[in-house]
Amino acid sequence: MTTDLGDISLGGVKYRVDLTSYKEKDLADFSPRASVPGGSVNMAELLLYQPLNMTDWRHGYGFLWHTDAMGYMRSYGDIDTRQPGAVMMASTPVSIADSTNVFKHGLVMFNNVLYSWYDGATHGVRKYTSSTWSAVYTTANVQFCLATADYLFICPEGARLLKMSTAGTITDAGIGVTTADIACMAIHNGKIYANPEGTNRIHYGTDPELDDLDTREADDPDHIKVGGGRYQIIKMISYANYLYVFTGDGVYVVGDDNIARRVLDFASETSSLNYRSVVVYNGYLYFNVGSKFYQWNGARLTDVTPPRLGDRYPYSEIRYFGAAVASGGYLYVLAQWYNDESTYNPWNGYIEDVQSLFSFDGVGWHKLNDLSFGSTGPVIIYCPLIYNGNYGLYYSLISGSGTGTWQLQTPWRNVPLAPFAANLSSDTAPYLKTPRLDMGFRRVQKSVPSVLVEADNLSTVSTESRYLVVDYYVDGSTTIETFGSVTANGITELFPNQQDADPAPTQEFKNMVLMVRFVNAGALTTQTPILEGLTVRFLMRPDVFYGYSFGIVVAENYLYGTEQASTSAKDLRDALLTLRDSKAPIEFIDIYGDTHDVYISSVSLQAQERHENSEDGTNNIESIIVVNLVEAA
Amino acid sequence: MAKKAVFTPTTIYPSKFGKRKKIHIPQPDYRDYILRKRDVVRWEDINLEADWHTVHKRGVRRPKVGEDPLEARAVQREYVNGTLPERIVHQYLTQHLHMQPGIDFDFQSSLDGGRLELGGMVVDFLFRFLKIIIQVQGPTHTQFLRAARDEEQANELALWGYDVFGLDDTLIYDEYLFEEAMRRMFALPAGMGGSGGAHGSYEGDITNTEQVYMVFQEIQDNLILQFGV
Numbered sequence: 067m068t069t070d071l072g073d074i075s076l077g078g079v080k081y082r083v084d085l086t087s088y089k090e091k092d093l094a095d096f097s098p099r100a101s102v103p104g105g106s107v108n109m110a111e112l113l114l115y116q117p118l119n120m121t122d123w124r125h126g127y128g129f130l131w132h133t134d135a136m137g138y139m140r141s142y143g144d145i146d147t148r149q150p151g152a153v154m155m156a157s158t159p160v161s162i163a164d165s166t167n168v169f170k171h172g173l174v175m176f177n178n179v180l181y182s183w184y185d186g187a188t189h190g191v192r193k194y195t196s197s198t199w200s201a202v203y204t205t206a207n208v209q210f211c212l213a214t215a216d217y218l219f220i221c222p223e224g225a226r227l228l229k230m231s232t233a234g235t236i237t238d239a240g241i242g243v244t245t246a247d248i249a250c251m252a253i254h255n256g257k258i259y260a261n262p263e264g265t266n267r268i269h270y271g272t273d274p275e276l277d278d279l280d281t282r283e284a285d286d287p288d289h290i291k292v293g294g295g296r297y298q299i300i301k302m303i304s305y306a307n308y309l310y311v312f313t314g315d316g317v318y319v320v321g322d323d324n325i326a327r328r329v330l331d332f333a334s335e336t337s338s339l340n341y342r343s344v345v346v347y348n349g350y351l352y353f354n355v356g357s358k359f360y361q362w363n364g365a366r367l368t369d370v371t372p373p374r375l376g377d378r379y380p381y382s383e384i385r386y387f388g389a390a391v392a393s394g395g396y397l398y399v400l401a402q403w404y405n406d407e408s409t410y411n412p413w414n415g416y417i418e419d420v421q422s423l424f425s426f427d428g429v430g431w432h433k434l435n436d437l438s439f440g441s442t443g444p445v446i447i448y449c450p451l452i453y454n455g456n457y458g459l460y461y462s463l464i465s466g467s468g469t470g471t472w473q474l475q476t477p478w479r480n481v482p483l484a485p486f487a488a489n490l491s492s493d494t495a496p497y498l499k500t501p502r503l504d505m506g507f508r509r510v511q512k513s514v515p516s517v518l519v520e521a522d523n524l525s526t527v528s529t530e531s532r533y534l535v536v537d538y539y540v541d542g543s544t545t546i547e548t549f550g551s552v553t554a555n556g557i558t559e560l561f562p563n564q565q566d567a568d569p570a571p572t573q574e575f576k577n578m579v580l581m582v583r584f585v586n587a588g589a590l591t592t593q594t595p596i597l598e599g600l601t602v603r604f605l606m607r608p609d610v611f612y613g614y615s616f617g618i619v620v621a622e623n624y625l626y627g628t629e630q631a632s633t634s635a636k637d638l639r640d641a642l643l644t645l646r647d648s649k650a651p652i653e654f655i656d657i658y659g660d661t662h663d664v665y666i667s668s669v670s671l672q673a674q675e676r677h678e679n680s681e682d683g684t685n686n687i688e689s690i691i692v693v694n695l696v697e698a699a
Numbered sequence: 700m701a702k703k704a705v706f707t708p709t710t711i712y713p714s715k716f717g718k719r720k721k722i723h724i725p726q727p728d729y730r731d732y733i734l735r736k737r738d739v740v741r742w743e744d745i746n747l748e749a750d751w752h753t754v755h756k757r758g759v760r761r762p763k764v765g766e767d768p769l770e771a772r773a774v775q776r777e778y779v780n781g782t783l784p785e786r787i788v789h790q791y792l793t794q795h796l797h798m799q800p801g802i803d804f805d806f807q808s809s810l811d812g813g814r815l816e817l818g819g820m821v822v823d824f825l826f827r828f829l830k831i832i833i834q835v836q837g838p839t840h841t842q843f844l845r846a847a848r849d850e851e852q853a854n855e856l857a858l859w860g861y862d863v864f865g866l867d868d869t870l871i872y873d874e875y876l877f878e879e880a881m882r883r884m885f886a887l888p889a890g891m892g893g894s895g896g897a898h899g900s901y902e903g904d905i906t907n908t909e910q911v912y913m914v915f916q917e918i919q920d921n922l923i924l925q926f927g928v
Contacts, residue, residue, distance in 0.1 A: 394888075
């Protein structure tokens with residue numbers, strides 16, 4: 067069969083076509099309307115562009131892709147995303163100096179006064195009144211303190227249990243000198259339970275002054291053994307009418323029959339980092355095992371570990387949990403995580419361990435403050451933390467290298483209040499990073515002409531100077547580009563590529579990450595810029611591909627110009643039917659000589675005229691075969 | 700495409716078997732003055748196939764593609780056989796509130812015989828530990844009989860110690876309203892405030908039971924002084 071005569075070529079065979087039937091048409095939509103899996107895409111703006119709205123961030127951080135209308139990727143610095151319909155700066159902590167003793171292993175409120183204890187270097191118990199720390203008990207190291215309405219029970223290391231009255235008088239507690247060296251205590255069901263250090267025993271007393279407590283095994287026949295004895299008790303807490311005891315091999319429940327039964331087995335994950343966070347919040351018991359954070363309701367265990375921070379490998383995750391406390395409808399926990407944002411943070415990038423205050427609202431995790439930074443590798447932190455509505459949120463961070471910080475956030479409320487970080491430059495300002503915005507279609511190019519930013523509480527007064535800066539990067543690039551600054555309350559439209567001298571009017575991408583910096587440039591510490599909404603106007607621009615349709619003249623020895631092909635009609639027909647069945651794309655050379663990979667999507671034969679049989683004996687029926695081609699894009 | 704002329708008879712001729720009769724069509728007293736009109740464009744001269752000739756009555760053709768945003772917020776029908784709003788609530792409970800179906804809550808739980816016994820009832824979401832029930836209300840729940848039945852059910856469940864919450868499907872479809880409703884239902888931080896506000900002062904507030912007792916004591920003393928009670 068001759069293959070060199072014809073207008074087009076299909077699968078290496080040339081065909082003559084009826085030129086008036088030749089059509090070429092684009093098959094891809096010009097700009098389809100996307101709907102995002104997480105929602106918040108408006109289908110119509112009554113204009114060419116489609117808006118993607120982000121007006122709430124309460125589902126917290128950890129959303130790498132925009133799969134949740136209220137989620138975001140991560141934040142840096144003092145950022146509070148817990149408020150409905152707003153993002154603002156979180157209150158910045160105030161460091162409280164304690165020249166004599168900066169180390170605090172535990173905090174407790176007794177008689178409306180804050181007390182601390184420390185198990186090391188004979189620091190004992192100290193109290194904080196009138197913004198001053200003073201010594202209360204210095205005879206020995208203190209392992210634990212428990213407050214009741216009438217007494218503060220002090221557990222010195224290797225010494226007898228003590229009790230301090232509201233008048234500050236310290237006297238002995240317990241039956242005798244053998245009631246000593248208690249590591250932790252808990253109040254439950256009208257009793258006070260105590261655990262001698264290094265043991266798996268629990269003793270209890272019912273007297274408010276604990277005069278009936280004896281912690282020596284031989285003298286107290288009512289003591290409770292928890293587990294087989296290999297693992298000592300770490301913590302105890304009362305939850306859901308049971309006493310929960312945390313040991314190295316798991317979680318035990320002590321019932322009314324004074325028998326400890328193991329309900330959760332973590333023997334394979336024994337670590338000194340377990341159960342640093344144990345707290346009851348919103349009806350559930352929360353605790354950490356290593357770098358996992360669990361929720362327990364008495365019947366089932368759920369993993370509620372905070373998600374990853376960021377989109378760059380190695381991913382930033384929480385390494386160590388510290389103490390936790392529940393208050394005001396939120397769970398607060400101090401934790402150490404590893405930051406690897408240096409390549410994405412052009413302002414003050416750092417790669418190091420960070421100790422931060424996290425908040426959980428039952429739905430999402432929020433990182434409120436980055437408190438301290440350790441640049442010399444992982445730092446084991448001890449994080450006592452307590453909340454008191456009168457004064458604020460107290461905590462201390464003590465590194466393994468012997469340095470520590472002791473801080474207070476006051477007055478602490480669910481809605482952030484002064485003081486806020488001030489005198490910030492755009493390089494040092496905290497920021498919020500959105501998820502990768504792919505509009506639900508990762509492989510499709512989009513075009514953005516502008517973003518709309520809704521903001522409030524901004525100021526252009528030089529002494530205040532609060533504003534937002536919106537930057538972005540696309541497709542995982544390390545190059546940060548800018549939309550510009552928002553300096554006026556209300557809605558501001560920003561345009562891309564403002565870092566360039568001659569900005570291109572649009573930005574094309576497959577996914578885009580917006581970064582909003584909260585700049586409090588003035589000295590005023592009582593105000594914060596507020597972000598209320600982000601709207602990205604975009605146009606989906608899928609790659610174009612084409613379809614072709616034409617009629618092929620199927621005739622024996624057809625004429626083409628001045629030459630004649632040596633083909634039979636049946637040969638031509640059979641060749642097209644074979645190509646129609648091709649599983650792989652076939653080569654198509656159009657009438658202009660351009661080559662495409664196509665499939666034949668349909669073949670439609672219309673017989674025209676019968677002739678004498680061909681030389682090879684086949685029926686010679688002249689036909690027009692209309693074929694449709696689709697480009698394999 | 701050329702328009703064909705339509706023949707309109709002005710008179711009707713009776714059949715040859717009948718008598719010729721003129722039909723009178725009732726006409727209103729007042730008739731608008733009607734102008735006969737006709738296209739001045741010759742359709743055969745219009746080339747609709749021309750590439751530049753594109754008619755967009757509703758703008759550029761732009762089909763909606765991608766997931767249904769509501770379905771994206773819902774658990775799959777193959778996993779939970781329920782209506783769309785029920786499946787959205789189910790997804791929120793499991794994905795955002797970290798609950799486990801069958802333990803934290805039962806979906807379509809049968810109470811007192813369910814649908815099998817007369818007087819039984821089926822609730823949408825039953826939280827045995829929390830002692831609450833969520834009923835997803837469809838568009839017909841305001842009809843008299845449905846409303847009466849729902850009220851009777853709620854009363855019965857209240858006797859058993861359950862609080863019954865109703866969620867309209869329209870509320871569930873609005874992700875922000877739904878978020879608020881769920882947070883309030885499960886006592887999570889919501890947009891209702893309660894933190895003392897930005898200008899409040901905890902220091903001046905009554906903060907312990909002793910002070911509360913003193914305030915009530917003062918109120919009672921005043922009542923005794925004024926009313927002798």
